[in-house]
Amino acid sequence: MPNSCLPQSRRSPSCRRVLQPWLLGLLLGLSLASGCAALSNPTADGIPVRRLPPELLGKARSDEKTIPLSLLRQEKPEVYRLAPGDILGIYLPPVLGKPEQPFPVSMTYSGERMEQLPSVGYPIPVQPDGTVPLPQIRPVQVEGMTLAEAEAAIRRAYREPKKILQEEALEQLIVTLQRPRRYHVLVVREDSGGPIINQTSGLIGTSSTIIGNAKRGYGVALDLPAYENDVLNALTRTGGLPGLDAVNEVTVQRGGQRSKERPTVMPGPRPDMFGCPTGACAGPEGEEASAAGQSIRIPLRLRPGEEIPFTAKDVVLNDGDIIFIRARDTELFYTGGLLSSGEYILPRDYDLHVVEAVAKVRAPLLNGGINQNNFTGAVTGFGLGGPSPSLLSVVRRTACGGQVVIRVDLNRAMREPRENILVQPGDVLILQETPFEAVTRYLTQVIRVNFLGTIINQRDLLGTTTIALPNGTIGQ
Secondary structure, three states: OOOOOOOHHHOOHHHHHHHHHHHHHHHHHHHHHOOOHHHHOOOOOOEEHHHOOHHHOOOOOOOOEEOOHHHHOOOOOOOOOOOOOOEEEEEEOOOEOOOOOOOOEEOOEEOOEEOOOOEEOEEEEOOOOOEEOOOOOOOEEOOOOOHHHHHHHHHHHHHOOOOOOOHHHHOOOEEEEEEOOEEEEEEEEEEEOOEEEOOOOOOEEEHHHHOOOOOEEEEEEEEEEOOOOEHHHHHHOOOOOOOOOEOOEEEEEOOOOOOOOOOOOOOOOOEOOOOOEOOOOOOHHHHHHHOOOOEEEEEOEEOOOOOOOOOOOOOEOOOOOEEEEOEOOOOEEEEEEOOOOEEEEOOOOOOOEHHHHHHHOOOOOOOOOOEEOOOOOOEEOOOOOOOOOOEEEEEEEOHHHOEEEEEEEHHHHOOOOOOOOEOOOOOEEEEEOOHHHHHHHHHHHHEEEEEEOOOOOHHHOEEEEEEEOOOOOEEO
């Protein structure tokens, strides 16, 4: 019988040398014929991270720090200065009151709490022009004065140029602050947890602590006293700083006269090769900025060295102003490929890098083909295992509807911080094997080598090679 290589005992060394390249070609052809996502990956030709423009890498959120809350509060003067809206208590017999009558005393309450000490006198409001009207004399200008200065101005008005009252009567003059001016503002919040007022006790709670975040979006009308009419007091009285479901900023919309002209937005510049504009895109932000003087944006978190974009005057609220806290759009990133397909929420105040994102979705990360058993929790594996997939393609949206594919090497991202880029809202993370990793894994699964016996020298080495073909046939 000719040496046909069929009987294993009669195989010649030359025949074995012929079978080896033939077998390798067969295995490679089977791997290609069976279909491989590593070879047909449509996102494999992305831009490497090292060639990515800095503007597409994203900004770290961990660099942002909460601004000092004292910047949201106006500075309170040492003495109270009068202004329109204040109500004075004035006692001056015989023009205001009679000596034989008891002093008129008034007390101001808020619920069960007294707002201020009792005041003496008849209520006289400060007019919009800053004056107070009094009997027998012209209105007295008191705006910007302290109570002591206002009392001296009223005494002069009754003494000069005509002595309307004698010195004995003017010595009985009493000027007090019966009710400080108030500013009516509206607070509109789109975060959860609105205020709830107990009608019995008057205590104020929040829906987040009472009914468990069952309410989203609410509005509160506030009457803030003078020197407390600022953003910090308005936030404190309506639930505090914005929650995690709101943006970290406050918008103050002034209640003054609105312009009758509709704000217009100039068209944005042409996008570049990535679909990103060279300047700002036209949109809601541009429209809000075009309405000059109507809205003031107050960010609550800034980066070190970043200039504060508002002034001390901007946090002071006036009659008719509106404080608006906008809801935060849910920021998601998506996964595919060898990652479990799904959508995941991005954190608001801290960073998520691609390596942490892969670990977050419980994907293979440097496991070498060894997995955890879902039933027993034990670590299981077979043979030598295979290389972990390292080709991560990040499909990222750019400004004005553009799109770019970023190629990330997970093995390099474990060593180099620059390769471990930040995950941005709307990113699609697709994990696949490189062609080399796919072929290596296929060969390790098809060819299984088991060595038996004691290795003393080359003659005593006994072993069997098991080839598991895709159709289920086992050969030795």
